[in-house]
Amino acid sequence: MAARVADLMPAVRADLEALTRIPSVSLDSFDQQHVDDSAQAVADLLAAEGMEVRIVREGGRPAVIGHLPGPEGAPTVLLYAHHDVQPPGDESDWNTPMFEPTEIDGRLYARGIADDKAGVMAHVAALRAHGGKPPVSVTVFVEGEEEIASQSLPAILEKHGESLQADAIVLADSQNWKIGVPALTTTLRGLVRVVVEVKALEHGVHSGMFGGAVPDGLTALARLLATLHDEEGNVAVAGLQTSEAADLDYPEEVLRTDSGLAEGVQPIGSGSFLSRLWTRPSMTVIGIDAPSVAKAANLLTPVGRAKLSMRIHPAEVPDTAYELLKKHLEDNAPWGCQVTVTLDDQGQGFAADAQGPVYEQARAAFRDAWDGTEPVDIGVGGSIPFVASFAERFPDAAILVTGVEDPDTRAHAANESLHLAEFERVCLAEALLLERLGATNLSPNAPCGASNPTERME
Template sequence: MEHRADDADRTSDLAARVSDLMPGVRSDLEALTRIPSVSLDSFDQRHVDDSAQATADLLRGEGLDVRIVREGGRPAVIGHRDGPPGSPTVLLYAHHDVQPPGAEQDWDTPVFEPTEVGERLYARGVADDKAGVMAHVAALRAHGGRPPVGVTVFVEGEEEVGSDSLPTILQEHGESLRCDAIVLADSHNWKIGVPALTTTLRGMVRVVVEVRALEHGLHSGLYGGVVPDGLTALCRLLATLHDEAGDVAIPGLRTSEAADLDFTEEDLRADAGLPEGVQPIGTGSLLSRMWTRPSMTVIGIDAPSVDTAANLLTPVGRAKLSMRLHPEEDPATAAEALRTHLLEHAPWGCRVDVEVVDDGSGFSADAQGPVYDAARSAFRDAWDGVDAVDIGVGGSIPFVAAFAERFPDAAILVTGVEDPDTRAHAANESLHLGEFERVCLAEALLLERLAATGHDGDHDE
C-alpha cells in the first residue's frame, strides 16, 4: 500500500497526540473497569446496565450519536458518526461485559480496583475487553472527534455468556451496523513488542451432561460395591472424551495444521504457567492443538463439597463441558457428535442426558486486500517497524461469524490488546500499558489509512 511523502510526519504527529491522551484514556479505562459488569445470570445485572451507560457516555463525549439497545439480553451500545463524503464506514467492536472474578484469594490485587504493578495494570476486565472499548475511544480522540472515515461503534454486553441476543440485534439494527470494514478489538498480540492480526478463531459448543445412577442417595457402606453412584459414573464418562495421548476422542471432528510459527514447549510453559513435570496433552504441533484442532474441557461439576459431603452414594452427577472446534467446523454437527458419544458411552447402563447450552461458529479470514494492507502498515508504524504476525486463536468470538454471515463483503480485522501474560478469564488478569498505547496508536493510524481505500458504494447483501 503506497502512502504520501508526509506519512512519516503524520505518524509522528499522531503518536505524539496519542501519548498526550493516554493519561485521560487510562483514567477512563480505570473508571470503566471498576464497574463489575459480570454478565453471568448469577451476578447482579444492574452493573452491566451501569457499564453500558458508562460506555454510552464515553462515546457521546466523542460526538457520536449513541443509543443503548436490548433485544432480550444484556444491553449493547451503538454509536455512529458520519465521515467525510465518499469515505468508507468502519465498525469498531468491543464488549463491556466481563468474566466472573473467581476466588478472590487467587488474586494478588483487588479484583475490580485497577492496580499498577511494574508495566502492567491488574483487574478483572481491564484487558478483556474494556481496554478494547477504550482503544476505540482513544482512536477517536486522536482525530479530535472528527475521524477521517465514517465510524460505527458497537459494544456488546453479553459476549462472555455466548451473545444469545446478537442474531436479533443484527436483525433489528443491522442497517445501522452496515460498514465496509470491521475492527474487532478482542484478541491478542503475538508477544510484547510483536503485533498480530488474528485470521482464525475456533468455534465452540458448551453442553451440560447429567448422569443418573439412582433415584435417591444410598448408604455407601450398605450398597457400595454393587450399586453405582452418579459421580463415579460421571467421572468414567468424562474420561472417555480423551484418548491416552490427550487428543479429543470424538470421531468425525475436523482438524488441520496451523501456521508454522516459532513456538516451543518452553514458550508454552512460560505463557501458560505450566508447571515442570506436567506434560502438554494431545499430538501434533503445539499451535495446531491450540488453534485448529478440537479441545474438550470440563469447566464445572455439580457435586457435594468435600467439607459437607455425607457418606452416601450420590444419585446424580452433572458437568458442564466446553468443546472448541476447528475454525470451519459446523457447531451443530459437532454438538450432535458429542451427544452421540456421551450417550453411547453411558457407564453401567446409567441414564445420560445432554443439554446444549450454547454454540458458536468459528472464523477463517482471507487476510488479503487493501484493508489488510492498511492494517499491516498501521501496525508496523505503531510498533516501530515490527511487522504484524498472522495468528490463530483458540478462543471463540460468536460476533465475528454472525457479522460475517450478515455482511459478507465487509473486511474483518480481528485485533486486540492482550498478550501471552494477560491471563484473560483467570485470576490476575492484566494489561501491558506500553502495548495498550501502541494498540491505540495503531487504530488511529488505521482509521486514517482506511480513508485512502475509498468507499465501494455497494453494500447489497
C-alpha cells in the same frame, strides 16, 4: 501521529480506569444496574468525541451505538468492543483490588481492564487522535453481554443492522502474539457446551452394603469422561474436524510459562502446540455436581452430572459436533448406566480470508505502530461467537479481529492485566488504520488486494 497519541494517553488511561471501576458483570446473579451505568459511561465518552449516540436494548443488556460521519465518499469503519466483564472470582485470588486499577511494573491490574474496556478506550483514543474529524465515517458498537454469549446480539443486528453497515469492521476483543509483536486473529475455534448426566441408581444406598456389586453415578461418570481422550490426550470423539495451524515458533517452554503448567505435568495431545490450541478440538470438564468432601456420606451416589466445554475446528458446524459428542457419550455408557446429554450453549467458529486492501492497510498500520515489526496472523483457541454473527450479517465487509491482550493478560482469571506500552501501540495502530483506510479504495469494484497506501506516518 505517534506524538499525538502519546500526548493523549494520560487522559485515555484516566478514562479507562474510571470505566473499569464500574463492576459491569453481565451475569444475572450480579447487580445489573452496574451494566446500565457502564453503558451510560461509554455513551458519554463517545458523545464527547462528537458522535451521535444511542443506547439500545433488545431483550438483553444495553449496547451503545455511536456514529460520526466522515468526508463525503469515504468508507465506513465499524469499531466493536464490549463493556460487560467476567465475574471477578474469589477476592483472595487477587493480588490487587478487583475493580480498582493498580499499576505494577508497567501493567495495570483489574477485572475488565483488558477484556474489554481497553478495547472500548482504543476506539475512543483513535477518535481523539483525529480531533473528532476522522478521515472515514466511523460507527462504534459497544455490546453489553458478550460475556454471557451475546444472547440478544442477533436481535440487535436484525433491528439495527442498517445503521451498522460498514466497509470494514474492527472487532477489538482478541490479543497480540506477544509483547512487541502485533497480530491479526484470522481463526477462532467454535464452541459446544453440554451437560451430561449419568444415572446408576434410583436413590442413594449404603456404600458398604451394596458397593462391589452396584455402580455409583460418580464412578460411572468418571469412567465415561475418561473415554473423551485417547492415551496421548487427543479428543477421542470420532468425526470431528482437524487441521494444522500456522507455522509459528511456539516451543514447550513458552507454552508452560503462558499457561502456568505445573512442574512435572506434561502437555497433552499430538501435533504442533499451535494446532492443538487453534485448529484441533479440545475437551474440558468445567464443572461437576457431586457431594463435597467435607459433607460426603457413605453412600453410592445415584447420579453424576458434569458440564463439558468442547472447542471445535473453526469450520466445524456446531450442530454436527454436538451430535458427534452426544453419540460418543451415549455409546460409551459404562455398565449400562443411563446417559442423558443436554446442549447448554454453542457458537460458530471463524476463519478469515485475510487478503485485500483492508488487511494490507491493517498490517501496514501495525508495522508503523510497532516500529517496523512485522505483524503475524494467529488463531485463538477460545471462541468469540459474535465474530461469526458479524461475518454472517455483513458478508461483504472485511473483518479485522484485533485486541489489546497478550499471553500474560489472564483474561477471565484472577489478576487480569493490561500491558500499558502495548496498549499505547494498539491505540496508535487504530488511529493509523483509520487514516490509511481513508486513503484507500474500498469500492466493491476494486480488485482484491488493491490499495492506495499512504506514506509512512510518524
